[in-house]
Structures are given as C-alpha cells and as structure tokens.
Amino acid sequence: MSSITRKEFKFKVVLLGEGCVGKSSLVLRFVENKFSTRHLSTIQASFQNKTVQVDDCKAELHIWDTAGQEKYHALGPIYYRGSNGVLLVFDITEQRSFKKVKNWVLEIKTCLGKTAEILIVGNKIDLDDERQVSRQEAESYAESEGALYMETSAQENRGISEAFTALTEKMIQHSRTATAEAPLSNRSIRLIDEEPLEESRRKKCC
Amino acid sequence: MSDKHGEEDESKKAKMHLKANDLLCVNGCGFYGTPQWENRCSKCWRAHQNELKKSQDFAKNKSLLSFDQFQERRKSTTESKSRGIKNLFKTSPIPESGTSSPTSTSPSSTPTRRRDLSPDSLEARKQFSDFLVANLSTAMAQEIARSVKNAVNKISEMRLNSEDMSDLVISYYQYLGDRIGVHSYFNSPDCKVKVEDVMDQVEKYISTCCYAMFFCASHDEEVADMSLQDRIRSLHWVTAGFLETKLVFKKQNVRDKVDEAITELIEINAKKSAFEKLDCLTRSCKAIFEALKESESSTSADEFLPTLIYILFRGNPPLIQSNVKFISRFAVPARLMSGEAAYFFTNLSCALEFARNMNHESLQMEKTEFEAYTSGHMAPPLSVLNTACNQAMYVLEGTIETIVTVAKKAEDLLKNLTGVDKKSDDDLEKMLILIKETVDIFPTDEYIQMKESIFAEEQETADLLVSLSRQSSESGRGTLSTSADNTQPSTPQPQLDPSFESPLAAAIVQKEATDSN
Numbered sequence A: 001m002s003s004i005t006r007k008e009f010k011f012k013v014v015l016l017g018e019g020c021v022g023k024s025s026l027v028l029r030f031v032e033n034k035f036s037t038r039h040l041s042t043i044q045a046s047f048q049n050k051t052v053q054v055d056d057c058k059a060e061l062h063i064w065d066t067a068g069q070e071k072y073h074a075l076g077p078i079y080y081r082g083s084n085g086v087l088l089v090f091d092i093t094e095q096r097s098f099k100k101v102k103n104w105v106l107e108i109k110t111c112l113g114k115t116a117e118i119l120i121v122g123n124k125i126d127l128d129d130e131r132q133v134s135r136q137e138a139e140s141y142a143e144s145e146g147a148l149y150m151e152t153s154a155q156e157n158r159g160i161s162e163a164f165t166a167l168t169e170k171m172i173q174h175s176r177t178a179t180a181e182a183p184l185s186n187r188s189i190r191l192i193d194e195e196p197l198e199e200s201r202r203k204k205c206c
Numbered sequence B: 001m002s003d004k005h006g007e008e009d010e011s012k013k014a015k016m017h018l019k020a021n022d023l024l025c026v027n028g029c030g031f032y033g034t035p036q037w038e039n040r041c042s043k044c045w046r047a048h049q050n051e052l053k054k055s056q057d058f059a060k061n062k063s064l065l066s067f068d069q070f071q072e073r074r075k076s077t078t079e080s081k082s083r084g085i086k087n088l089f090k091t092s093p094i095p096e097s098g099t100s101s102p103t104s105t106s107p108s109s110t111p112t113r114r115r116d117l118s119p120d121s122l123e124a125r126k127q128f129s130d131f132l133v134a135n136l137s138t139a140m141a142q143e144i145a146r147s148v149k150n151a152v153n154k155i156s157e158m159r160l161n162s163e164d165m166s167d168l169v170i171s172y173y174q175y176l177g178d179r180i181g182v183h184s185y186f187n188s189p190d191c192k193v194k195v196e197d198v199m200d201q202v203e204k205y206i207s208t209c210c211y212a213m214f215f216c217a218s219h220d221e222e223v224a225d226m227s228l229q230d231r232i233r234s235l236h237w238v239t240a241g242f243l244e245t246k247l248v249f250k251k252q253n254v255r256d257k258v259d260e261a262i263t264e265l266i267e268i269n270a271k272k273s274a275f276e277k278l279d280c281l282t283r284s285c286k287a288i289f290e291a292l293k294e295s296e297s298s299t300s301a302d303e304f305l306p307t308l309i310y311i312l313f314r315g316n317p318p319l320i321q322s323n324v325k326f327i328s329r330f331a332v333p334a335r336l337m338s339g340e341a342a343y344f345f346t347n348l349s350c351a352l353e354f355a356r357n358m359n360h361e362s363l364q365m366e367k368t369e370f371e372a373y374t375s376g377h378m379a380p381p382l383s384v385l386n387t388a389c390n391q392a393m394y395v396l397e398g399t400i401e402t403i404v405t406v407a408k409k410a411e412d413l414l415k416n417l418t419g420v421d422k423k424s425d426d427d428l429e430k431m432l433i434l435i436k437e438t439v440d441i442f443p444t445d446e447y448i449q450m451k452e453s454i455f456a457e458e459q460e461t462a463d464l465l466v467s468l469s470r471q472s473s474e475s476g477r478g479t480l481s482t483s484a485d486n487t488q489p490s491t492p493q494p495q496l497d498p499s500f501e502s503p504l505a506a507a508i509v510q511k512e513a514t515d516s517n
Helices: A023-032 A070-080 A095-112 A125-130 A135-144 A160-181 A183-205 B007-016 B042-065 B067-075 B078-089 B119-135 B138-157 B162-181 B195-214 B219-234 B252-270 B274-294 B301-315 B320-330 B333-337 B340-357 B367-375 B391-441 B445-475 B483-490 B503-516
Strands: A008-017 A047-054 A057-064 A085-091 A117-123 A148-151
Touching (some): A008 A095, A023 A047, A023 A085, A023 B301, A057 A160, A057 B340, A070 A095, A117 A135, A148 A160, B162 B195, B195 B274, B195 B320, B219 B320, B274 B320, B274 B340
C-alpha cells in the first residue's frame, strides 16, 4: 500500500549502557560532531533530535539518553517502552560492561518482543591496546540475538554515523514490514470510526 | 413484633414453643420469625438488610477501585469497547442500552445525569472555539467544533471509570486526528496551523473537561498519593549527596534554578489540562538543565535523572502520581511517545518509580541504617555526602569567603593609601626643588624686581648699620690706635662684592668686626 512508498519516518531510539561507556559522547558526536573529555556542552545531551537521510527516505530520530548507574537499572523498561530502536553501548576495554549489554538484550526481548531493532555498539576503539572484548566475540553474540554490531570511537569520530545509519535502515525495513502486516487490524478499527462520521452527517441534515 | 419482650418472657416462650421451632427466627436469637422476612425476626431482618446493602456497595466500589478488574474489563471483548466508542460519537442522547454496556459502573439502570461544565471547562471551551475561528476555515472549524462538542457531551453523560474513559478518549483523538488529517485544507497555503496544533487544542479542551470528573476521582488513587507523599517525606534525609548529583550549591544561580524547578513541579497540580501539566514539567526540567549547566556538569541522563529525583524529594509535589496518571490517560498519545515533553514525562515516571522502590541497596548502605534514617530513629551523620546540599552551610561558607576577601581588599586599600600619601609628599618636595631651580635658571621680571627691592632694602639697612658703627668707633677713636682704621675699610670691601648675597649679612659681619676692634 501507500506505506511502502512512505518517505518520512519518526523513530524513538533509546541509548542504554553502563555509566561511563560513552553514551552521551556518542550522541554528542553524532548530533553536533563535538567531543570533549569533560563533555561540557552548551546543549543538553540527554534528549536529541536528528534527521537521517537513508537512500531517498528521511527519518527523524528521537534519541533518548538513559541514566547508566546501576541503581537505575530497574527503570530501563520505562525508558524503552514504545521505542523503535535500542542502542546498547558497551566499552570494549571493560568486560563487565559487555555483560551488562547481554542482560539488557534479554530484558528488552522479554519487554518489547520483536518490535524494536537492537544495535550493539562497542565504543572506545581508540583504546585498542586495552581491549578486553574481542570483535569476534561481540559479533557472534549479536548475530545469535539477531542484533547488529558496530564498533565506534566517539573521540576519533569513527563509525558513529555509520552505526546510526545502519540502525535507521533496519528500523525503516522493520516499520515497512510491520505496516504491511498491520492493515487488517487497522481496517477493523477504521470501520468503527467511519460510522460516527456518517451519523454526524446524517444529524446535520436533520 | 416480639422483640419488645423481656428476658423472663423469652425463656418462658422458648419452652412453650419447643415443638414449633419453625416459628422461631432462623438466626436462633429466640424471637419469632416471619416468612416474608425470610423467617427472621425484625431485628435480625434489619441486620441482614444492612449486611446485604453493605456487600452490594462494596461490590460496586470494588468494581470502581480494583485495578485488576480494570485490566480484565479492558481485555474483555472489543465489541463492548467499540460500542463505547460509537457512543462517544453519537449525537442523540444515549438510549438505555448504552448505559447498560459492560463498561458502565452503575449496575442498575440509573437515569443518565448530565453534569454542567465547570467554569474551567467553559473557559477552555471559549479558548478552543476562539482558536478554531481564528485559524481554520469556517466549515472546518464547525465540523471540528461539532465533533468535539459531541464527544465532550458524551464524556459527561457516560458514567465510566477513568480507565475506560481514557481508552475512549484516546481512540477519539486517533479518530479525529485521522479524520482531519486527510483534509486537503491543511496542505493549502491559507492554512496557518498544522493538524498537531489543532489536536493540541482539542486535547486541551477535552482533558480540562475530563479533569473535573476523572482527576483523582477514586479514593484509592488519593490514598496511593498520600502514601507516596508520606514516603517521600520520610526520605527527606536522602539529599543531593546521597543521590550523587553534581549540583554546586555554592552558586546562587544554581540554588535559584533548583527552586524554580521545584516550583514548576508543584505547579503541575494546579493546572487542569494535560497539555498545561506537561508544559509545567517541561519548564521544570529545563530549569534542572540550567542548574546543571551552571554547576558546570554535563547534562547527560546520568546527571539529569538523579537531579530530577532530588527535585522530586525536595519538592514532594502534591498528588504527583494522580497527575502522572491523568496525563498518561488523557494526553494525545503521540505527545507521550516522542518529543521533549515525552522524554521529561518518562523521566518523571522513572523518578517516581525510583522513589517507590528505593531501598538500602539503591543507596549502597546497610538495611538497618537505611531503616533507622527513614523512621527518624537516627540522623545521618554529617558528612560531605549529606551536607553537600546543606544550603545553609553553603550560604555561611559563601558569606565567610566574601568577608575574608573584603577584609583583604580593605587592607590592600589601606596600604595603597599610605603609599599614595608618602609619594605625594615626596613629589611635593621634589616639585618645590624643581620650581626653585627653574626660577633660578629662568627668573621672571617680577622675581628679579622683587630680588632687587629686597637687595636694596638690605643695602639700606646695611648702610645704616655701617654708619652707626662708624659713629661708635669715631667716639672711641681717641683711645684706640689708628691701626684699626687701616684694617676697617679693608674688611667690608670684599664683603660688598656683588656675589655676596645679602648686604645685611655683610653689614652684620662688618659690625661684628668693628665691635671686636
């Protein structure tokens, strides 16, 4: 239907990851192309909009940052409720942050089912000599969970726009297949909706 | 009938009617029963009636209050829901069958009662129609106004609980949005507004109307809110330090922004429509961001959420949970899914969730310690952690700092002053010397005249002195030798040299010389 030729999309993307893995830096780099070690920004880093052009489609990304501290872990579901994509960030120099990613994947799968696309991001590849999580390990894990895997460096601006573009592509695909399947249920609702329209018109005549 | 009998009669009668047990009250109270009262005595019958009414009431209330039942009902056939939606759009007064839909809360078919719109709703209605008239074509405005008016009438007519009404309202938003969205009018160049703007206004009006009926309507919600407020109050000791916020309370700006954020958060409860409530929340959150910026902290979610929780604890806004529920029920769903307000709303939900579930683990402390602080048996020790937000301390500290700097400045000033004083004295002296030198080198006419007149006067005096001394020496000449005469003129002669500055001094010297003779 018309949804296949749709050119404009709106997606909610949630950033999850342990504290200090570089979630905020990643967004700042992506949205403003800025990096600072203390990341003092003139803009607020926790909520950003950015439009991404993929082929001939325009997608508006609403990127939501989340608090990564352990004590707020339980609040995750409130954040990622209704999101189209989830960006799971971990620090390649810290095994623990990768483990947290695995927890999150499980959680998201139970909470959102297959409604959201997952992109796992290994950040800080500029610190390659301190690497604790190998690329193969992360890649094979992502594949087993049906997620994408990308490596980035917010400091050196490597792989970031690629990562967001890849996620956007997947989300567009997803929403196209979803809307292609959806019309049936939509139509039934619309049937109900059309009646009152006629009724109100009829009333006008009277 | 027999309930007026005394105690002694009772035993007598019981014995008398031993064989006719059927006649006694079924409760076995000893009095007689009557068939039309289900074989109860009048007292027992009355009690039974009361019980029955109570249980009916309870069942009625339960259907209103219990959350599980909401869920069940929501899951029940979509048919009933669709009928409900239809009802929302119908213009004619609801037929009797409409009220007896399963979603209706009143079990008996009570006649539908229309509530008059509250003054707020009337105000909202006026604003809404003004907006429509100002921004849309007449036909369009009329169509929307009629549709919304019908919906509002339905809302006040239908006796539904908030959950079901929320479903209806949200599907109505969806329906109206779709319906006006397909109009080509919104794509035409004359159109100044977007579909979203119209929906904002619709939401504003409808949610204001819903406010009177559905905000904190059930007793349960109020109780839940009160208990949450109590809980937050008991957590008063959880200060900015415990929550690891990065706020720098030393700065006046930061403190001001924190106060602003708290005020706005409390203000949410004062607003009627979901739109305005969200607006307050947005302003509150923006103030938080500014406070973080002033504190030179980053503004990522890692800092934002703890700060919001801190603000929530400090402000302890009234009925916040009901407000959050109200917004989630009656706001346009799109507003709660994307955009700035949605993000802040989600964060507020998170903060509330955190407050509800907060325990010793979330603050990384011992359970006993946490409980002692919460119950007020123990006060948290004064440490950087909790004094980090102790504003009074910081104000004091700031004041002391200011005083110290002022004192230092005063000292410096004094030093500078003495220095300036001394320098001016020195300069004056130097200047005088300089003037004298200059005048000596380049004398003015006046100076020369003055010098000359002084010189002349002194010369006169000197001459007088000289003649005086001569007279005295002449009178003594007879006894004195003439040798003095020879030396006398020779002594003043070199002294009268023009290089000799003062003729007076010369005369004195001369007189001394003659005296010694």
